[in-house]
Amino acid sequence: MDIILVPGFWLDASSWEEVTPVLVAAGHAVHPLTMPGLESVSASRAGIGLRTHIDALVATIDTFSHPVVLVGHSGGGAIIHGAVDARPDRVARAIYVDSGPLGDGGVINDDLPDDGDDVPLPPWELFEDADLTDLDDGLRAMFRARAVPQPKGVAQDQQRLSNERRFEVPATVIACEFPSSMFIEMIAAGHPYVAELGRIRDVEFVDLPTGHWPQFTKPAELGQAILAAVDRNR
Template identity: 80%
Template sequence: MDIILVPGFWLDASSWSEVTPPLVAAGHRVHPLTLPGLEAADAPRAGIGLRTHIDAVVAAVDKIDGPVVLVGHSGGGAIIHGAADARPDRVARAIYVDSGPLGDGGVINDQLPADGDEVPLPPWELFEDADLVDLNPELRAAFRARAVPEPKAVAQDRQELHDERRYDVPATIIACEFPSSLIQDWIAQENPYVGELARIRDVEYVDLPTGHWPQFTRPAELGAVILAAVDRTSVAP
């Protein structure tokens, strides 16, 4: 299976490096992406928005002959959902790592403090305690050293979706900061935060308790969970 890995904010393709070994060992082909504007600290970020990133993932899908699995961490969840909307017949499964699908008209996070055309990685004090579970001082220092400012418009642009076949794409939710049972309670309560997720017809939930960056805090376990989800994915002949 071809697996496209989409990082969350402030991260590039290398952020998946400790997650991919079990996938490669199992014979899968991995395609970690560095999205436009995240190539380097001094890369231009003006004019890069949410659609730019979705289009980059769609282009990666189109380069592959056959079905793909999309994996999106954090804000990358909104991006892979946009790609599934654009190519619902090509995506065998969407895996959301401490994230979920963003519905039409939603924004990823327009509350992040911006500086011009970009959003630098904020001070740790601006994150919730749950975000930072297991992210020890060494991991925090390494994360901040590798972090690249996120294009502001990616965080603030509204999602635009067009094809309801996206609800037929099976989804896996990997819950890290809070248990998946809470997400399912929100769905039962018709919480608008999970309104788009509630419309997906085939959803499985997997708990991986840690903070918001399991690719750093529990990378081997995250790789194993993704592998198991891929192995459960059926592909039409």
């Protein structure tokens, strides 16, 4: 199976490097992406928006002649969901890592402090404690050293969806900061935050207790969780 990995904010393809060995060892072809504007700290982020990233992912999907698996971490969940909307026949499963599908009209996060076209990685003090679980001082230093500013448009643009067939694509949610039971309760209560997720016909939830960056704090376990989800499509 071809697995396309979309990183969350401030990260490039290399952020998946400790996750991919489990998938490769199982015989899968892994394609971690660096999204437009995340190539380097000095790259231009002017004019890059959420649709830019979705279109880049769709272009990658279109290089394959068969359905692929999409994995999106954090803000990458909105990107893979936009691609599912564009290519529902070409996605075998969408896997959301501490994230979920962003509905039409939603934004990923317009509260993050920006600087021109950039959204730099904020100070750790601006994150919730749950975000930082297991992210020790060494990992925090590593993350900050490799972090690239996120294009402001990706964080602040509204999601635009139009294809009801997106709800037919199977999905897996790997819950890290909060237990999957919370998502299930919110869906049952009709909470607007999970309205899109609640409409997907085939959804499974997997718990991987850690902070918001499991690719750093529990990479092997995250690889196994992704592998188990992919194997459900075999």
